[in-house]
Amino acid sequence: MSELKVYRPSSVEELVGKLGIATDKTRILSGGTDLIIAMNKGKMVTDMLIDISGIKELKAIKKENGLIEIGAAAVFSEICSNEFIVKEAQCLAEASFTVGSTQIRNMATLGGNIANLSAAADAVPALIVLGATMDIIDSNGETREISVEKYLQGSKESLLGYDECIINIKIPLSSENTVSAFAKIGSRNTVTIARLNLALKFNYNVEKKTVEKPAVALGAVGKTAFRAIDIERVLEGQVVSDELVELFADNLSKEVERAIPGRYSLPYKKAAIKGAAYDVFDKLR
Amino acid sequence: MDIQFRLNGKDYDMSIDPAKKLIDFLRDDLGLLGTKEGCGEGECGSCTIIVDGKAVSSCLMLACQIEDREVMTIEGLAGDAGLDRLQKSFIEKGAVQCGYCTSGMLMSSKALLLENPNPTEDEINRAIEGNLCRCTGYNKIVDAISDAAETDDKQ
Numbered sequence: 001m002s003e004l005k006v007y008r009p010s011s012v013e014e015l016v017g018k019l020g021i022a023t024d025k026t027r028i029l030s031g032g033t034d035l036i037i038a039m040n041k042g043k044m045v046t047d048m049l050i051d052i053s054g055i056k057e058l059k060a061i062k063k064e065n066g067l068i069e070i071g072a073a074a075v076f077s078e079i080c081s082n083e084f085i086v087k088e089a090q091c092l093a094e095a096s097f098t099v100g101s102t103q104i105r106n107m108a109t110l111g112g113n114i115a116n117l118s119a120a121a122d123a124v125p126a127l128i129v130l131g132a133t134m135d136i137i138d139s140n141g142e143t144r145e146i147s148v149e150k151y152l153q154g155s156k157e158s159l160l161g162y163d164e165c166i167i168n169i170k171i172p173l174s175s176e177n178t179v180s181a182f183a184k185i186g187s188r189n190t191v192t193i194a195r196l197n198l199a200l201k202f203n204y205n206v207e208k209k210t211v212e213k214p215a216v217a218l219g220a221v222g223k224t225a226f227r228a229i230d231i232e233r234v235l236e237g238q239v240v241s242d243e244l245v246e247l248f249a250d251n252l253s254k255e256v257e258r259a260i261p262g263r264y265s266l267p268y269k270k271a272a273i274k275g276a277a278y279d280v281f282d283k284l285r
Numbered sequence: 286m287d288i289q290f291r292l293n294g295k296d297y298d299m300s301i302d303p304a305k306k307l308i309d310f311l312r313d314d315l316g317l318l319g320t321k322e323g324c325g326e327g328e329c330g331s332c333t334i335i336v337d338g339k340a341v342s343s344c345l346m347l348a349c350q351i352e353d354r355e356v357m358t359i360e361g362l363a364g365d366a367g368l369d370r371l372q373k374s375f376i377e378k379g380a381v382q383c384g385y386c387t388s389g390m391l392m393s394s395k396a397l398l399l400e401n402p403n404p405t406e407d408e409i410n411r412a413i414e415g416n417l418c419r420c421t422g423y424n425k426i427v428d429a430i431s432d433a434a435e436t437d438d439k440q
Binding site: 009032033036037049051053054100102103104190191 | 411
């Protein structure tokens with residue numbers, strides 16, 4: 001028998017109980033596609049795993065009260081084919097579609113993608129532009145709500161404590177004319193970590209053919225994905241045209257330069273991001 | 286930890302080391318050597334098995350994660366009537382050379398056909414995108430899967 005303790009709560013209530021005995025070496029096991037690899041490589045000293053993959057309510061995807069609610073342990077293969085998400089949160093469906101391989105998508109979870117804190121996490125830019133929030137539960141059974149954007153940009157204190165666990169991610173439903181898209185560039189066409197990822201969302205004014213309330217998020221260029229507020233200002237109120245797409249691409253290139261000055265990958269990424277910009281608008285057509 | 290699960294059509298109720306990797310549990314504890322470890326990182330697909338109808342990488346799972354679930358390994362693919370249609374097609378189409386990727390390829394393609402009995406070539410490619418083969422160049426594997434899907438159709 002190995003020394004590592006593994007607990008497999010079957011409800012959120014039981015999860016809270018296990019969080020109560022967690023230490024700073026305890027880890028939450030959800031999909032395992034990052035955690036188990038880190039453990040295999042000896043990169044992680046852990047005393048206890050709390051496996052949430054058996055908690056049915058954390059796997060559910062629901063639409064109610066003006067929100068899409070995705071359980072933290074919902075897997076990407078479910079997310080990318082879920083009818084609510086495909087219809088109302090296209091960029092998240094697209095991002096989920098590009099994660100790993102078929103096997104990885106059947107195991108990897110949305111909560112894990114956020115909590116693992118990879119700069120290249122695919123779901124994250126999509127969640128940021130969608131204005132997603134998440135509920136985090138602690139060992140007292142109390143929950144705190146925080147936007148995904150704030151969670152990643154905030155201080156170390158806003159990150160998960162060792163006795164906390166993300167339980168769901170909520171996406172506010174958007175209006176009929178809201179469109180969104182996601183693009184990813186990796187070293188391979190599929191089964192690849194992102195070297196760049198990009199999400200765009202806006203309300204399309206059908207009459208004027210203009211962009212309204214745009215949200216742009218860029219990932220894999222910096223410690224964590226972030227919103228490109230300056231580029232949002234550039235897009236606001238503009239007519240959707242080839243010229244606008246070029247403007248978008250050029251601005252993104254400058255944003256990449258600002259984000260990773262001196263990085264060896266800068267020449268590649270500041271050019272490649274333009275391809276992502278064109279991809280994203282292609283998907284919106 | 287005591288768990289119950291269904292494996293290759295048989296119900297189990299046993300004590301397991303929950304922290305053991307699933308692939309090690311299958312190979313060492315249950316003697317099912319058909320599932321192979323290639324990379325241990327979930328990249329090569331040779332460890333692919335089917336859990337609740339979905340292809341997953343057993344090198345990235347813990348034994349306890351099959352609790353109350355239905356598992357199929359390569360040993361469970363052939364039925365009482367003999368080889369599965371996929372296995373026959375793989376043999377007939379020359380899709381097996383060294384055989385190391387074959388278990389995983391069969392599991393991924395079985396999972397595909399269970400969900401989508403008439404896949405397009407793109408859908409086949411996507412289903413096996415997480416399974417690497419160093420020998421065949423993939424063409425014959427894709428042909429075999431196509432062939433299995435078409436042959437099942439006619440029956």
